[in-house]
Amino acid sequence: MSIKSSSVPGSDELVLSGTPSEGVLVLTLNRPSKANSLSKEAVVRLCECLRAAAADSAVRCVVLTGSVRIFSAGADISGMAEHGVDWYLDGERLDRWREIQDFPKPIIAAVNGPAIGGGCELVLLCDIVVAGEEASFSQGEITVGVIPGDGGTQRLPRAVGKSLALQMILTGERISAQRAYEAGLVSEVVPTARTVARAVEIAALIASRPPLSVQLAKRAALAAYALPLAEGLAFERDRVVDVFETEDRAEGMRAFLEKRPPRYVGK
Incomplete structure (x- = not known):
């Protein structure tokens, strides 16, 4: 499926947007040189897009995706290493995560490749998750000496249960798309080339409802x-x-x- 994408005004192409079907907006994380890591600027831009989508009656469902190689590598470790806990506690950054959480319209995650740390936490904020066969999910924060801080310790146990969640959080190891499906984190696993197309199909069906x-x-x-x-x-x-x-x-x-x-x- 081809999606005509464009940068959101003022976004510096951190997020691309496309409208492949009536009522459906596709937002694509676009920091290829940084593995789609979630810098404060990237999260702010994503929220700008969602804010516009919330106000636009023509948008009835959003699909959020990354690239075939990676959905998102999570938090910007360089910023965290430089600024310490102040980077994490930045009020604007935390407010933007809450804004994603409170987005009123359905969001479908279309995940190809790894969703790591904050990338996995972003997936957990989505309402429906479609994964390509090569997708994987992990809370890898423990491997760099920290713990999940944008909802991973709270939402992951609710999504996959205590045992698997703690295994993921305490080891930092990835689980496959199939394992995520079996645990309930993912609603469907599809061939990699079909991931975004399948998410758009579901979004279009939702968009046809009141x-x-x-x-x-x-x-x-x-x-x-x-x-x-x-x-x-x-x-x-x-x-x-x-x-x-x-x-x-x-x-x-x-x-x-x-x-x-x-x-x-x-x-």
Whole structure:
């Protein structure tokens, strides 16, 4: 699949964007000389793209990818080595990670090659993960004397379970795409050449659904990680009430009864 990409204005090509299908935005990490490492500048630029996507009603789903060789090598070790813990504690940097976490529309990670350290943590922030056969995942921070600090110690156990998560965190060793699939980190493993195309196919299907319902469903599902069951069920119920107030809900039910395709407008 060919995606016409362009740099986001002001991005210095740290992130490329493309629109291969209606409602779908593909964002590509683009620091090839640094193995797509996540410098503060790269994370800031990624957030600029996501902020624009959140405000653009034409964008209904985002695909995030790297290159065939590597998804992302993680944090910028040179910056961390030079500035120490101040690099990690930089308020703007931490705010941008929270902004990715709170992005309201679905994000699908299309992973070819390694997702290491912060790269794996970035994958963990995505809602659906499609991996190429040659992809791998690791929390390698321990190998340079630190620990995961952008969510790895919290999200990875939720994704793959305590035993495998601690093995990955404490050894720094990689797991294969197939092992990640078996553990629940990845939803599909596909031939490397099909990774982005398959992610776009899923994104296009999501983009065809009522966008407000999609966003509310994402909020409800993610609440399961933060709330006890009783509170989560109440949160879900409130989101159902929200859905019933939308025009698209009425349109979807009308179309079903009239046996015709629905026409969703995002209201």
